[in-house]
Amino acid sequence: MRARTAVLLAATVPVTLAVATAALKAGHWQLYADRHRIELLPRPRRHCPDCHGRGGWWAAGPNPEMEACGCWADRRELRIRLVPVRDPWPDEPPF
Ligand SMILES: [Zn+2]
Numbered sequence: 740m741r742a743r744t745a746v747l748l749a750a751t752v753p754v755t756l757a758v759a760t761a762a763l764k765a766g767h768w769q770l771y772a773d774r775h776r777i778e779l780l781p782r783p784r785r786h787c788p789d790c791h792g793r794g795g796w797w798a799a800g801p802n803p804e805m806e807a808c809g810c811w812a813d814r815r816e817l818r819i820r821l822v823p824v825r826d827p828w829p830d831e832p833p834f
């Protein structure tokens with residue numbers, strides 16, 4: 740899994756340079772990339788016995804809430820910062 744992730748990221752970097760924003764869904768992960776960050780977010784498993792790929796369900800009760808399924812909510816997400824987001828209105832001039 741770790742090697743596969745590295746290959747996926749290595750393949751993504753040239754795409755990031757060519758396109759401003761890219762989103763890709765691959766297997767159980769969703770890849771999002773723009774010039775500020777690369778994110779690898781867990782997605783629900785299509786054959787999950789609990790949520791059947793929907794990612795969660797509505798909990799019954801007086802205040803219905805969407806409950807996240809553990810097939811994606813318990814997995815880590817990966818975030819790599821690239822170009823820092825600049826303040827569009829800096830306090831001081833840049834010279
Ligand atoms: Zn699930």
